[in-house]
Amino acid sequence: MFYLILLRPQQREQRRRQDTLGSLKKSDKVVTTGGIVGTIADLSQDGRFVTLKVDDSTRIRFLRSAIHGLLEEKSEGSGN
Template sequence: MLISTAYAMGASGGQAGQAQGIAGFLPIIILFAIFYFLLIRPQQKKAKEHREMIENLKKGNRVVTSGGIFGTIVSLDDNTVGLEIAEKVKIKVARGNIGGLMKDNESQAKSKE
């Protein structure tokens, strides 16, 4: 009697087994959604903003490199940027190494010091 009851439960549980399989993937799907909205999407947005900033560089802009060097753009090529970091001191850096643009009030504060 006990064995036949077990078979009966196993036979009718086919539909429930498929529902449990889908429900088993639900936590994985939720984790992927969390990772996408908290990690992947903001990183892609920041990379896009950086790429746009690099494309819009102009002579005379005050910039800071990813290595922390402050300078003014004096020349632009496809792959490099010429920076004047001090009076008559010029260096070339790769465009991708430009970390960001200096705001006007930050550059004025630096020039006053």
């Protein structure tokens, strides 16, 4: 019972996160675990690092594991 309530959903979420991190590509809009929002400008060849463009003249290098997820843009017709 404990497995079904706590562990299984947690494993599913970890798998989803790994899939998301593995499928990152240039031009994806992402948010880091620290709340920084940017567009992926470059991915290192070994896959460990991601360079985010956060402004026209600002690029920051992060570990791939510091990416929280893709930023989902709200559609313009959604209200707020």
